[in-house]
Amino acid sequence: MNYAPLFTLHSLLFTLLLLISCKQEKPRELGVFRTPNATESIDLDGIQANGELIVLTLYGAQSYFEFYGEGYGTLFKLADAYASSIGCTVRVDVMRSESELMQHLLAGDGDIVTYGMPVNDSLQHQFLLCGQHELTQFIDSLKPIAWLVRQDAPLLAQSVNQWMTDHQHEFKSLTTLRVTDSSGRVYAPRRHAYSPILNRAKGQISHYDHLFRKYSTQCNWDWHLLAAQAYQESAFDPNAVSYMGALGLMQLMPKTAQSMGVSISDAFNPEINLRGAVRLINKLNDHYRTISDPNERIKFILAAYNAGSGHIDDARSLARKYGKNPDQWNGNVDQCVLHLSEARYFNDEVVQCGYMRGTETYHYVYNIMDRWNEYRKVK
Numbered sequence: 001m002n003y004a005p006l007f008t009l010h011s012l013l014f015t016l017l018l019l020i021s022c023k024q025e026k027p028r029e030l031g032v033f034r035t036p037n038a039t040e041s042i043d044l045d046g047i048q049a050n051g052e053l054i055v056l057t058l059y060g061a062q063s064y065f066e067f068y069g070e071g072y073g074t075l076f077k078l079a080d081a082y083a084s085s086i087g088c089t090v091r092v093d094v095m096r097s098e099s100e101l102m103q104h105l106l107a108g109d110g111d112i113v114t115y116g117m118p119v120n121d122s123l124q125h126q127f128l129l130c131g132q133h134e135l136t137q138f139i140d141s142l143k144p145i146a147w148l149v150r151q152d153a154p155l156l157a158q159s160v161n162q163w164m165t166d167h168q169h170e171f172k173s174l175t176t177l178r179v180t181d182s183s184g185r186v187y188a189p190r191r192h193a194y195s196p197i198l199n200r201a202k203g204q205i206s207h208y209d210h211l212f213r214k215y216s217t218q219c220n221w222d223w224h225l226l227a228a229q230a231y232q233e234s235a236f237d238p239n240a241v242s243y244m245g246a247l248g249l250m251q252l253m254p255k256t257a258q259s260m261g262v263s264i265s266d267a268f269n270p271e272i273n274l275r276g277a278v279r280l281i282n283k284l285n286d287h288y289r290t291i292s293d294p295n296e297r298i299k300f301i302l303a304a305y306n307a308g309s310g311h312i313d314d315a316r317s318l319a320r321k322y323g324k325n326p327d328q329w330n331g332n333v334d335q336c337v338l339h340l341s342e343a344r345y346f347n348d349e350v351v352q353c354g355y356m357r358g359t360e361t362y363h364y365v366y367n368i369m370d371r372w373n374e375y376r377k378v379k
Helices: 009-015 043-052 074-083 096-105 119-127 131-137 154-174 209-216 225-233 256-261 268-287 294-307 310-321 329-339 356-373
Strands: 052-058 065-067 068-072 090-096 112-118 127-130 143-151
Touching: 043 154, 052 096, 052 131, 068 074, 074 090, 074 112, 074 131, 074 154, 096 112, 096 143, 119 127, 127 154, 127 294, 131 143, 131 154, 131 329, 143 154, 143 294, 209 268, 225 268, 225 294, 225 356, 256 268, 268 294, 294 310, 294 329, 294 356, 310 329, 329 356
Parallel strands: 052 090, 052 112
Antiparallel strands: 065 068, 112 143, 127 143
């Protein structure tokens, strides 16, 4: 849920690499198919009758990831939009390799592969290709890519290709995240960056110093640390909306905000937003209570606030497996966080939540710790 200091809407495709992401709530379960080793042919009419489009994909920057229990990824968002157009919800089953994608599609375990498969002669002989021109152009791929449909589902392939043709001009809009509150108001990504220190001579970091002082006592943090985190999240903009849909001063995700007692409309009230963030910090503090060193625990709390405790727990599991200290951030768990963007590691048997955008979380923690040190010098 990081909201990087330099933000533009044009960065959506690059930054959606990501911060993939699942939380502590529920890890993904791989390979939950419609019917094991299904042999019956299911085409468009059967899919619509079932009301569910089963997509097969891989974790990846643009293909699919989870963040706070929500599905993200450019190709996933397109698949979700297509499914809605035919009156269906989308269900995602994540495989571990391109060969698994093809194997399970041919077995009838899913309806369509929505990972950007590199097009070759073998692929064209085995499957019906969908959206080759549109996807290759939109993703700006150096080589042709396409979605795959079984040859016994020609109506589905025809429908997908027609939808791609008709909606290609809307792809950017369809993959730009927007948040809608209970009144129907839509919030698109936006942010105004403020100075990291408002008035050094007067010892004033921001307009919200009084709130940081007030609520830091509720989580036993130095108020300068809360201020440093707030700047990393929103650059002190209480009306900020990130490309991932995070809201307000402390960039709470909508579902997280609501679970912390903050409505979407109230998320732009800086005090209410900060109060919800402190509740989340306390929850994470309890989650990492076995980390005895309070200074180390702060780093884990920050990392989990950014990427989700599920991913950080995965990094700790990797640390245990590869002989590192799961209770120490620097040089240990931070390295495993970086590795979780590599297939070798996010497909490891000890990893439950898959791919994450590790570099973002890595820098998030260190940027806040560095800024905290600078803010403590402000008197």
